[in-house]
Amino acid sequence: MSAYDRFVEDAAIRLELGHRARWVIDVLQAWIATRPGGLEGLQQQFEDAGLAARFHSWRQPAQVPLPIVASELERALGAPTLAVIAQRSDMSPGAFRVVACQLLPGVVGLMSAAAVSQQAAPAAPPAPGAAFRRMAGVVPSHAMYGMALRSLLWMLAAATVLILTTLLLLKARTPLWTSQALSHDHTSRVVLQQDGMRLQVEGSLPNESDRRRLWSALKAVHGQQNLSGSIALDPRAEPPRWLDRLINDLPHLQGDGLRLEFDGPQLRIVTTGMADAQRLAISHRLRQDFPALQMQGLWGPGLAALARLPASAGSGERVAALNLTRLKFHMGSSELTGDSLETLDAVATALRQAPAGTRVEVAAHTDSHGDAHSNQQLSQQRADAVVKALQERGAPAAMLVPVGYGHDQPVADNRSDAGRAQNRRIAYQLLE
Template sequence: MLQSLIREAASRFNLGDNASRFVRLLVDAVFDNDNGGFAGLRKRFEDAGLGDLFASWIGKQPGDNVLQPDQFSAGFGETASHQIAQRLGIAPALVNVAGATLLPKIIGLVTRGGVIPIARPADYESWFTAAPAAAAARDESGGGWWKWLLALIVLGGLLLFLLRGCKHDEAATPPAEPATSTTEPAAPVEQGNASFDFANVDGKVTVAGKLPSEADKTRLWDALTATYGAPNLSGDITVDPNTLPAGWLDKLIAALPDLKDAGLKFGFDGDKLKIDTAGLSDEQRFALSEKLRGLFGGFEISGLWDRAAAALAGLKSGFSGDDLVKALNLMNVYFDTGSNTITRDSLETLTNAANAITQAPSGTRIEVGGHTDNTGDAAANLALSQQRADAVVAKLAELGVGEGILTAKGYGQDKPIADNATEEGKAKNRRIEFSVQQ
């Protein structure tokens, strides 16, 4: 039942002999009664703000990239993923990358027809072994004669070996006592990050990088050639089997046709993305930053150039509190769905904000207001907006903003700035808003 996933774990994620054990541990978690079984796993994803995503896998055949590595860690449990890493002797990051791809498919398989499993099925063990149906059918129909012939050949060879051995028994030297091995078990090989660097200078593209397989290299190189043309492409991508899977590869390949601006530079190092758009116009920088942030929202991104970054960088010496909050309110701070957890791609945005706030005139006091759309319960929205405002204040304090400058207040859904009847309006209403306190 799970052989295709085991093969995928072995080949795509270089898990080798650990592939079957890895898939087994993921499936065991679905039926782990000590942690609530399927319902308990689903509840953990709901608590992480990923309940709707988890529900979308039930009775379906999820594809790749429906779950990000950081989301897997949040829903499956960081402790549980680290335990798997320790048991198999692999990097925790590999558990999160492979688990993000395989767990949704496992959920789809164990909930075929939309039926929620409540107990481990009787044929559970057979899920992890290849079914010998075809071989059994041949034996029952009399097609197993060749096995008897093979056995006779082996037996004959064994007898010949023993007869020859008898002739040399008298002269044989007694065998030495076997040496006791003191060799320590080999330590697991440290796996490095997949990487990729890209630079477009006047339409000539230079790349460098490292990927875990020849197949990944071929896919990426073919996509680069198709997008930019062989005469405009140079560089090299190496293959190292001890490299973690590139969680960005599929999305990058799909995005290449939109990444043709001369002057663009960017690079991946594992789940970190660094962007350099300094050679582009402001409008190009805004558009590309927005696109890359949308594609790789779960990554730690540096070099984003949005209107807030431009406004904060443009503040003149001696700026007022009003100038500051006008720039701050151009920011987009993102959170995990239904959660007050700030996404990793918002870190640089808040770092820029913290640097500007620390330069504000003495005595400046700023309120950080949290706002939601009108989806769901009003009281729950109010609580969530307060939690998100608190999270932003805490992060800015962590980034260097002094005590007493910021206060947090949640407004829930009571102060919309757009029509909640549209998704675009709801997106505008879900916001962090800064205001100067007199």
């Protein structure tokens, strides 16, 4: 029994793959052999991932191969590549990662041994009698030339048929070793619903590594006994850019009745059953750490004041409530952050309901970082951006006057971070 057959038999029994063991091993070998650089290219990929010692141990027959875990394998090859090979192996991505960690060291060892054997193989001996014919000066006959020509023609015909057949097969199906980038058809989604001490979890993430990291963090914060639900694997989901920050913020995102729904670029928040101080703290944390997400359900003094405005409220009362709201911009630009969109909706609603003839100055202010001219230009651009956004939401165009004041009107000390944050603001003033 060859080393390859022994390896297949061992995989079939040890990993409980049965007759599928040979297929999975062949898929791995085909992928390695046809990727750019072959075995050497794969070694370079592992070295770039900081896993050089492991790969080198697999190529040394006298050395015990070092083990590898699923997260390391994903770091070296990438989740899309692993998903494609798993599909070719007729296995789920999660199961394939476990199997690949066990098989890849052996497959690399077999291919390394075969490469060494080919390099060490002696050159083929000359055909019997060839040297004698050369020494004797024997000249081939016309019949021999004819036989050689016919053989050459048959070989050319066979090669043509083989090439055409191969091309047809390649067009009919994608070869095993083709690495295709998975299209992202869905968004990653995580929903956390807290009820007392219990936390209900649901959603879907693109890979096992993300799922395990989140679940481990939830256990550390809430305890295994308080968790229920599950997170599904969806290899076609977009990678969640917010996951790392969510894991870091979990200790601060707690409270009876809290519901957070992360869904791709959107975040829906429910805090209505919580105390005002908790609602404010959680909304502040989410606005600070997830500015790129479009948020619904934020709470703060400004939104609360606008929600309490009676329909008969006058212009002065409305402008006073507007000045309790907070709009934010991306650093050094006039682009509003995603967490500001809900506030813009509320401000536009309050302005649409203002008495006829009301005119409001939308004033933008910056901190003192940078020169005066640049800050004045930036503040004007921000005031224009806010007015445009409010008009898109139905606020009357004739009501709003955008003005940029730069850093000339501070309300706090620019020498501290907190002071500069207060000075970066949008203010509203009722015009006569």
